[in-house]
Amino acid sequence: MLEVANVSKRFGGLLAVDGASLKVAEGSIAGLIGPNGAGKTTLFSMIAGAVPPTAGEISFAGQRIDGLKSHEVCHRGIGRTFQITQPFAGLSVRENIAVGAHLHHRRRADALAAAAEVAKLVGMAGLLDRPAASLTVAGRKRLELARALATRPRLLLLDEVMAGLNPTEIGEIIGVIRGIRDSGVTVLLTEHVMQAVMSLCEHIHVLNQGRVIAAGAPSLLVTDPKVVEAYLGRAAAGRIEAGSRHAS
Amino acid sequence: MNPDRIKLIAVPVVLAALAAAPLALGTGYWLGLATTTLMFACLAQAWNLLGGYGGQFSYGHALFFGTGAYVTAVLQVRLGLDPWTGLIAGTIAGGAIGAFCGALSFRYGLKGSYFALVTLAFAEVFRILATSVPFTGGGAGILIPLKVSPANFQFADKAGFYYAMLILFAVSLIVTLAVERSRFGAYLVAVRENEAAAAALGIDIFRVKLGAITLSGALAALSGVFYAQFFLYLDPHIAYGSGVSVEALLAPIIGGIGTLFGPLIGAIVMRALGEVANVWTDGAPGLNLALFGLLLIIVLRFLPDGIVGLIGRLGRRHA
Numbered sequence: 115m116l117e118v119a120n121v122s123k124r125f126g127g128l129l130a131v132d133g134a135s136l137k138v139a140e141g142s143i144a145g146l147i148g149p150n151g152a153g154k155t156t157l158f159s160m161i162a163g164a165v166p167p168t169a170g171e172i173s174f175a176g177q178r179i180d181g182l183k184s185h186e187v188c189h190r191g192i193g194r195t196f197q198i199t200q201p202f203a204g205l206s207v208r209e210n211i212a213v214g215a216h217l218h219h220r221r222r223a224d225a226l227a228a229a230a231e232v233a234k235l236v237g238m239a240g241l242l243d244r245p246a247a248s249l250t251v252a253g254r255k256r257l258e259l260a261r262a263l264a265t266r267p268r269l270l271l272l273d274e275v276m277a278g279l280n281p282t283e284i285g286e287i288i289g290v291i292r293g294i295r296d297s298g299v300t301v302l303l304t305e306h307v308m309q310a311v312m313s314l315c316e317h318i319h320v321l322n323q324g325r326v327i328a329a330g331a332p333s334l335l336v337t338d339p340k341v342v343e344a345y346l347g348r349a350a351a352g353r354i355e356a357g358s359r360h361a362s
Numbered sequence: 363m364n365p366d367r368i369k370l371i372a373v374p375v376v377l378a379a380l381a382a383a384p385l386a387l388g389t390g391y392w393l394g395l396a397t398t399t400l401m402f403a404c405l406a407q408a409w410n411l412l413g414g415y416g417g418q419f420s421y422g423h424a425l426f427f428g429t430g431a432y433v434t435a436v437l438q439v440r441l442g443l444d445p446w447t448g449l450i451a452g453t454i455a456g457g458a459i460g461a462f463c464g465a466l467s468f469r470y471g472l473k474g475s476y477f478a479l480v481t482l483a484f485a486e487v488f489r490i491l492a493t494s495v496p497f498t499g500g501g502a503g504i505l506i507p508l509k510v511s512p513a514n515f516q517f518a519d520k521a522g523f524y525y526a527m528l529i530l531f532a533v534s535l536i537v538t539l540a541v542e543r544s545r546f547g548a549y550l551v552a553v554r555e556n557e558a559a560a561a562a563l564g565i566d567i568f569r570v571k572l573g574a575i576t577l578s579g580a581l582a583a584l585s586g587v588f589y590a591q592f593f594l595y596l597d598p599h600i601a602y603g604s605g606v607s608v609e610a611l612l613a614p615i616i617g618g619i620g621t622l623f624g625p626l627i628g629a630i631v632m633r634a635l636g637e638v639a640n641v642w643t644d645g646a647p648g649l650n651l652a653l654f655g656l657l658l659i660i661v662l663r664f665l666p667d668g669i670v671g672l673i674g675r676l677g678r679r680h681a
């Protein structure tokens with residue numbers, strides 16, 4: 115449903131994304147992982163239309179979407195959350211979510227009602243009248259999710275929605291994401307919480323220094339020396355490889 | 363009761379109170395003062411739509427006020443059209459100038475003080491144009507002939523003008539209420555709060571800002587049209603001077619920025635204060651401006667959301 119082909123992004127002298135390609139199948143939960151600064155957020159921003167790619171093509175549901183603006187990409191059916199949360203700080207939780215719901219509801223009353231429904235899905239029903247500025251980190255992450263969900267996307271891009279959450283909160287949000295997928299929404303997520311990635315994702319792409327260095331099922335990737343090296347450095351990769359050779 | 367419903371009731375109540383005000387104010391000086399206060403409140407309401415709800419601070423709302431005033435004056439004096447046509451033409455011209463100014467600034471992503479400076483520059487350019495082109499009467503100004511008749515938007519008594527202005531102000535208040543309750547209004551506030559998030563939720567930021575400045579320009583022009591009819595005289599400084607622009611933004615900031623009644627409350631407070639200053643200082647010129655400056659500093663320091671915000675906080679404390 116989403117196809118990214120040889121996409122690059124250059125910021126001045128820095129090649130943040132370097133010819134990255136990936137595919138996300140409809141109805142799946144796919145992961146995009148990689149160390150800090152690998153280019154995950156930049157790639158998300160390019161898919162979402164917030165940052166124009168320097169090179170490459172992005173297609174969604176069979177149509178080119180690179181070159182579209184953020185709001186146009188949203189109208190096509192892609193929702194995104196921001197790693198650095200971007201709440202409408204002066205508004206209540208309900209009003210925040212209603213802005214997203216307005217995409218499909220012209221009337222204010224309908225958008226507010228839809229917002230309350232979405233809030234239930236992400237476990238924010240009790241916080242609807244709170245000012246967004248008063249939310250905790252976990253609350254803000256949920257709000258990001260709720261707002262994007264309110265636009266009724268077909269593909270949802272989740273940029274580290276678990277960062278800064280405690281284990282209980284992570285457990286809850288994993289349940290929420292599964293529920294979203296089960297309702298028919300395709301999900302592409304980035305995450306540093308490995309246990310979550312491993313349990314949620316059916317397919318994972320590993321990004322390192324802007325390049326996709328590996329892709330496949332989670333169980334296959336943990337033993338891939340390229341992946342281990344990207345995360346832990348060459349020495350560790352060598353030790354682990356030696357260790358597994360001993361064991362076999 | 364939810365705030366949406368309170369406002370729906372408050373708007374007719376406030377308008378009814380304003381309609382009854384002449385009973386208390388008599389038909390003399392005070393009614394005249396109330397009339398110009400409403401004129402100023404309408405201009406402030408226009409500024410608030412763009413600046414308060416949309417977060418786009420204009421420093422040149424005289425551009426729209428002056429355009430409304432000049433369009434109706436020139437159409438009457440040079441082309442012999444009636445002032446009601448002038449009212450419509452002036453309002454459309456205000457909206458069109460707003461759209462033009464907005465298209466130029468927002469297309470290039472101008473924000474914050476850059477946008478403010480562009481609006482200021484626009485107003486200055488129009489002031490100079492009004493001074494130099496022949497049909498505006500140039501620096502000497504333009505005089506609308508006195509011909510008292512409601513068909514000619516000139517009234518025999520002050521009450522006539524007061525009610526005419528009240529209707530125009532009601533238009534600006536009801537438009538603001540309608541915006542608050544619409545999708546456009548939700549999008550406008552979202553753009554003010556966070557543009558990146560707004561765009562990600564499907565909002566065309568350029569279109570929303572353009573809509574806001576067009577509407578704001580048209581409403582500000584309404585007050586300009588009224589000015590021309592009320593005083594029957596205009597010059598480039600009155601119409602496009604920075605004093606008008608400053609008043610347009612002070613009232614909403616003092617009254618409560620981005621609130622429905624902030625501009626009206628701010629306008630009343632400022633005009634009342636201006637009167638007090640006049641009495642105390644025997645009409646020394648410029649002192650009211652110094653006083654407004656002081657008031658602005660006090661509001662910015664102690665009441666970031668203006669008088670409406672203060673009332674809200676007191677209300678919650680007693681609730």
Ligand SMILES: Nc1ncnc2c1ncn2[C@@H]1O[C@H](COP(=O)(O)OP(=O)(O)OP(=O)(O)O)[C@@H](O)[C@H]1O
Pocket residue numbers: 125128130148149150151152153154155156157197
């Ligand atoms: N707007 C920008 N201008 C210049 N450089 C940028 C910009 N955005 C990102 N970068 C750089 O691009 C590189 C990739 O950043 P990006 O945020 O995409 O990484 P990431 O994989 O999301 O990292 P993290 O896991 O820390 O979120 C980094 O070196 C970053 O400093």
Ligand SMILES: [Mg+2]
Pocket residue numbers: 154155156197273
């Ligand atoms: Mg990132």
